[in-house]
Amino acid sequence: MNIKQILFFVVAVLLFSMETFAQRQFNLSSPDGRVTVKVEVGDDIKWSASLDGKPVILPGSVSMAVNKDILGKKPVLLSQSRRQINNRITVDVPRKNKTEQDLCNELLLQFKNNYSLIFRAYNEGAAYRFETKYKNEVLVENEDVNLSFNPGSQVFFPEEESIISHYERSYIDTALASLSLGRFCSLPVLVTSGGVRVLVTEADLFDYPNLFLSATAGNSLAAKFPPVLLQADPGKRPDRDEKIVKEADYIARTSGTRTFPWRVFTITDDDRKLAESDMVFKLSRPVAINDTKWIKPGKVAWDWWNANNIYGVDFEAGLNTATYKYYIDFAAKYGLEYIILDEGWSKTTTDLTAPNPDINLEELISYGKSKGVGVILWMLWKPLDQNMEKHLDQFVKWGAKGIKVDFMQRADQYMVNYYERVARECAKRQLLVDFHGAFKPSGLHRAYPNVMSYEGLKGAENNKWGKLITPDHNLTLPFIRMVAGAMDYTPGAMINANKVSFRDIFDNPMSMGTRCHQFAMYVVYESPLQMLADNPTHYYKEPESTEFISKMPVTWDETRVLDAKVSDYILVARRKGAKWYAGAMTDWTPRTLTLDCSFLPPGNYKIEMMQDGVNAGRNGNDYKKVVQKITNGSKLVLNLAAGGGWAGIIEKAD
Incomplete structure (x- = not known):
């Protein structure tokens, strides 16, 4: 083989190798x-x-x-x-x-x-x-x-x-x-x-x-x-x-x-x-802030869903100091960490430095502080965007603990950067953030743990004007939207209806499904800033229900999904410290599920549970509280009504 042939052979091999490399799998x-x-x-x-x-x-x-x-x-x-x-x-x-x-x-x-x-x-x-x-x-x-x-x-x-x-x-x-x-x-x-x-x-x-x-x-x-x-x-x-x-x-x-x-x-x-x-x-980037010890998740008494329709008081309910002191008193009684002042706390929606003259904001925040209850302020994204540092500095001066930002409704590059800017500037000032009117979570909550929750879903507020928030819809959320991150769904309805009796009433809303369907959301749905969306007066009239909800954590040490089918049903157990919490939800189909307690360590336990009442299929408000002893060998039969639920709190027996 002459030199020319050798060179031709070498070139051919190289070309073949390059082609093979280019087609690799x-x-x-x-x-x-x-x-x-x-x-x-x-x-x-x-x-x-x-x-x-x-x-x-x-x-x-x-x-x-x-x-x-x-x-x-x-x-x-x-x-x-x-x-x-x-x-x-x-x-x-x-x-x-x-x-x-x-x-x-x-x-x-x-x-x-x-x-x-x-x-x-x-x-x-x-x-x-x-x-x-x-x-x-x-x-x-x-x-x-x-x-x-x-x-x-x-x-x-x-x-x-x-x-x-x-x-x-x-x-x-x-x-x-x-x-x-x-x-x-x-x-x-x-x-x-x-x-x-x-x-x-x-x-x-x-x-x-x-x-x-x-x-x-x-x-x-x-x-x-x-x-x-x-x-x-x-x-x-x-x-x-x-x-x-x-x-x-x-x-x-x-x-x-x-x-x-x-x-x-x-x-x-x-x-x-x-x-x-x-x-x-x-898959998201690590924490971008040095100090996270100040971040305090918690439950929130929320005003907007229930339209401030408190009653049985000696003052006129509405957007005023007396009404929000009532919310603070309610939060303090049940150990809720925060209240939200939603739309109406500022004189106008465009000027975030001037409170509504009917609300003495500094007095209210001071009153909340004396009761161990922080105040979170709602606002539109555009006014905040136009003068962010000035506004946030003012909120800190007043003593607010966080902000709820609403109506972004865009998902382009500028808006993505806006979310990060809000998270970063709030972290500098030790303010929590709740994004409402938002796109879905996509990792910002890992980099900035002060970002508590996102809406980005069709949640309970839609009960005020429509019939789309069905148990079937609620049973899609844990498998789709919640896989992306925390959900500001706003549970806690105390007027609970079946298909026939449900009405969309803007100022006095109700939910589809049973009371226990709502209880279960506090275990099934993830949000480190979890709402009690209903009227404090309703909660006062239902102390057994409210005391049960108030015991629910908002962050978890361990999660196990025990039984589930997308859009049909779910049974979840979560641990916080030494206690376990379990929740089950079903769609409009009544179901019998089994809580296999083998996830518990050996020992004797007490379970406090809320289960659908015998007549829950007719009247969603019907439930029954049961307390009994169990072990990790117990298997509890859970009978869920149409649109029903079940929730339990498990702790070591004395």
């Missing part, structure tokens, strides 16, 4: 081996996922358009590396568990043109994200997220009518392929593919817009993002609304060296594991 399995992620690098980058070898997410491409270059098209793979992550995370404000195990296997693929793709496989699912290393700021024109599922897939679809949204949606249970082209939803969204649940959401969302997903008229979903907002004019309500006038042709202007949000997929054939999942927290 990578498999990444979860630590328990059940979840497998396959990544294919060819003309584009595709990934898929399976559970126990069964395809769940079918091959779909991923790419990102940055500075007119499409990362992921014609990729040139430079290197790959793998590692196992196994960390124990101590949670500052634990919504599920005091410690979380962050256990996964990771694959990092580095490509020419200064970008990488990172994939992770957890026992509970999978995730991926882009990372770039450019010197200068970049424009992200778009990111393609293409998700394909098995034929015949079903979806709980939180359909949006507009990209301007409070994320207050009902979940449409339908065939994925039945959704016409262009219909789109916010996250989280739950798909059932080949009998396996796939919960799609995102984590570590910073300086980047929220992801929405559009239907394709088939068994797939594709990314949709709100563009960068360039110009907005006041809407019909200029203190809170905006009319979008001009948008950019890109979705983010951001640092060129950064990691982008995780695309998160909880994958399981066990609905219990879906409700237990905390992937969003584990």
